[in-house]
Amino acid sequence: MKNKKVAEDEIKEKIVEEAEAVExxxxxxxxxxAEEITxxxxxxxxxxxxxxxxxNYKKRQAESQKDLIRYSTENIIQQxxxxxxxxxxxxxxxxxxxxxxxxxxxxxxxxxxLETVLTDNGVTEIEVKVGDNFDPAKHEAIxxxxxxxxxxxxxxxxxKIKKIVTRGYQMGDKVIRASRxxxx
Numbered sequence: 001m002k003n004k005k006v007a008e009d010e011i012k013e014k015i016v017e018e019a020e021a022v023e024x025x026x027x028x029x030x031x032x033x034a035e036e037i038t039x040x041x042x043x044x045x046x047x048x049x050x051x052x053x054x055x056n057y058k059k060r061q062a063e064s065q066k067d068l069i070r071y072s073t074e075n076i077i078q079q080x081x082x083x084x085x086x087x088x089x090x091x092x093x094x095x096x097x098x099x100x101x102x103x104x105x106x107x108x109x110x111x112x113x114l115e116t117v118l119t120d121n122g123v124t125e126i127e128v129k130v131g132d133n134f135d136p137a138k139h140e141a142i143x144x145x146x147x148x149x150x151x152x153x154x155x156x157x158x159x160k161i162k163k164i165v166t167r168g169y170q171m172g173d174k175v176i177r178a179s180r181x182x183x184x
Contacts, residue, residue: 008044015040074176077123077169080114081177085166087111118169126168128179134159138168140178158184 015037091108098104126138134141142165161181168179 073121074171077118077121077171077176080118081169084111084114084118087114088167121171123169123171123176126170126175126179128161128164128168128181130161130163132161134161134181134183138170138175138178139183140168140180141183142180143182144184160184 018033087107087110091104091111094104128139139161160183162184163182164179165182166177166180169176
């Protein structure tokens with residue numbers, strides 16, 4: 001920034017020197033030189049504005065690029081999550097005598113790879129346990145189970161999670177998919 005200021009000052013000094021030299025030779029040239037100086041200052045200010053606009057443009061483009069990458073990553077992750085859910089559901093129902101089968105081991109390895117892809121992209125599972133309080137920012141209630149005493153006027157809803165139906169995931173602080181739960 002100092003180099004620009006020094007260069008501007010040097011240019012202004014040269015202009016003033018040239019104006020003084022011209023004025024000595026031609027006294028009416030002073031008005032013309034003043035007009036030229038005014039034009040040069042306008043051009044210089046226009047150039048500075050253009051440069052500032054370009055810097056702002058570069059910043060907006062960089063931010064736009066980050067948003068594009070984040071949204072495209074989020075879209076791909078949302079497409080992968082149902083596949084991960086299906087793997088979780090299928091591996092949760094493996095009979096005990098089949099757990100050491102090489103085919104089952106391969107399926108579990110593929111499931112682990114998908115989970116690693118999610119982790120590598122900053123996706124974490126939303127921690128939820130049965131008995132936790134229902135949080136509408138992180139949980140989606142798909143059913144509200146009737147509880148004993150709910151009909152009473154004095155009863156306050158427990159808002160406790162009774163069952164986890166589908167895991168939820170978040171990317172940083174943003175919830176990609178809320179945990180689907182049954183509450184009481």
